[in-house]
Amino acid sequence: MAHAATHDHHDGHHGAPSNFFVRWCMSTNHKDIGTLYLVFSLLMFFIGGSFAMVIRAELFKPGMQLVQPYFFNEMTTLHALVMIFGAVMPAFVGLGNWMIPLMIGAPDMALPRMNNLSFWILPFAFALMLSTLFLPGGGPAGGWTMYPPLALQTDSLAYVVFAVHLMGISSIMGAINIIATILNMRAPGMDLLKMPVFVWSWLITAFLLIAVMPVLAGAVTMLLTDKYFGTSFFNAAGGGDPVLYQHIFWFFGHPEVYIMILPAFGLVSEIIPTFARKPIFGYKAMVFAIASIAFLSFIVWAHHMFAVGLPLGAEIFFMYATMLIAVPTGVKVFNWVSTMWGGSMTFETPMLFAIAFVILFTIGGFSGLMLALVPADFQYHDSYFVVAHFHYVLVTGAVFAIIAATYYWLPKWTGHMYSEFWGKVHFWNSVIWVNVLFFPQHFLGLAGMPRRIPDYNVAFANFNMISSIGGFLFGASQLIFLGVVIHCVFFSKKKAADRVWEGAKGLEWTVPSPAPFHTFEVPPVIHDEELAHGHVED
């Protein structure tokens, strides 16, 4: 039945359209759209990275050498917006697009045309947002959190608000698509509790997206009407409340943080068992931990606001709720370590990045636990300690997992092996310089350096210089990654096997490499022992 239906609707189902425009702009193919997302994400990663280079260059030594303070603020704001909404989130959507149908034995995403739309909104959203840099008045400079009243002072507010609306629409459509695909298009025998952890993590993440993106849209729309239509949602003089915005924003913002890390948990849970040649430890505990973290993410938002003067009861509640997150997160880390224990490990590039993820993400988790303690947070809050914390969880967390997944599946996507040597060069450079970049920022924060400042006292000079050096070299290291990917896609002669990695399990390895334009037009027959988790008892 499914076979016949596919035949009716796909004219070119035997291969990709030869016309470039038709293939890429009008695509309804989950693999091509996945590729588009990933290429877009890589582009944004370098654009956002170049903003970070400006920041680190200005902070290289005390005194203002390169840019005006206002432009510095534009850089910090756009760096965050581009990296969060342009690099990390689209990368996960791209990986989900490519891999979820392959992992659950579906022929494509459930809603292919909407899939095309949700991608093609993004370039326009970012063109709108980044164009403000070239317009009179400059780009947004009030921080990515856009707190009023400061955000209302920027001339580019309307551009950013509409860009955020577009990104939100794109994310919501992507999330609907993923949920519809996972719930409706699994091959017979692919029970929910046999799905790969990555698919589970995306299912839960998609619900988070649908829940919170409209909240963000509401918050920024109120900013828009406050600025242009005379409302006073956040204007104290008109009876509004600036703190209200922060509550609304972080009700979106904290689940958003987990939107950027839960799929990373899923990716690492695929990669470690493959290279340890041992099934994941505690599959159900892993799924349950992701679900618990997702639930908790809705009741911890005010831990971003411990210094706004919350009532005592609120501070205590949000502190306890935040500390609870350490329990399921700890379970995940312990399970990854237990998966490695007793395995038969090899250390190809994806495994190296996955192990670095576990260690460095855990360091980010530790500082997160410290930040949850309100009295200590009165010191940490809005200092470089926070900057160090969220870069450990986002760069060595989310970004490292994305890079690991790229190396892991690149041979499946392209049919060629990447250069293992250059992959390892990329890994060691990344893992060393990222620590040189972010570890000293803990010290800066503890010593009292506030975040988002373009210049600082001489006492902060030495660690800032170390951090900047690490930043430049970490940035340069990512050019190696670009080189490895380009080489693998266009020049590599080494053919990849269908089952690229010896210990790889799951449906995606049963299709040829490169994965043909259409896969699973006939649902696969599922043998539990071939699945990553199918033979897990209890």
Place this chain on the structure above:
Amino acid sequence: MTSGGIRIKAWAAAVCALFAGAAWANPRPGQLNMTRGVTEWSYRPYLLNNVALGVCVAIGILVFGAMFIAMFRFRKSRGAVAEKWTHNTMLEIVWTTVPVLILIVLAYMATGGLTTFADTTGAQMTVKVTGYQWKWRYDYVDYQGKPVEHVGFMSRLDALSDETRELRSGLDPKAVQENGENTYLLNVDHPLVVPVGVKIRFVITAGDVIHSWWVPQLGWKMDAIPGIVNAAWTNIKEPGVYRGQCAELCGQDHGFMPIVVKAVPKAEFEQWLAAQQKPAAAPAPAAAGSAAAPATAQVPAAPAHQG
């Protein structure tokens, strides 16, 4: 042997100095840990920080240690054969409950601290702090139960820092010094003068956008929000000059609105306050502020009921 011993002692002293920080008032090069601060309160975040850090380091050693042992023992190249187990109920119970117990201890410590901080009653002095783009205003509201009239002034970045921080000014930030201490971007024209050994209540608000008043030595920061009056308190034990900065992004000169608190003995403070209250002495600092503070009137007045 002896020279080695001395060297070790010197190293130990250096490490202690880096981590303890009691002898230093302000951020210093190479500082690795949070300051212990100079108030009754500030020891709490410091202690909590150290305990939490210790807990994290201990857990980190266990977890990362296990990982590294696994990475060396269970390598395919060493002939390791993968095992099949995927569960261990006992272990899973242990690593779920033990973290909960640790968290309960940390939560207990943190909660005790919080209730202390939330209690702003019994203050003998009130100062109103108002954040503006990009300067602070201090108004002395009452002292020892008596209202203080007409003592209030703007406090902004000192002239030398301000000149030095201009883009490509050609001036060296290292040359911005006061009493042998580098004060680049951490000095103001009019510091907030307060007495030691007195519980001081701060009422904190803002006139334009959100700012945050942070002096690390006092052990807290509190947002200054237009339309809202936040309260916090301190009780400084040692006289000294304590420096901080605005901690909430507030526009282009967010990095250039430092805070300086000058804590002096009670008698000296009372003299200073009396001098400020004399009409002849008052205009100097106050006039500087009044011209540039159009928004003051919009800010709700600080509560006057504090005794």
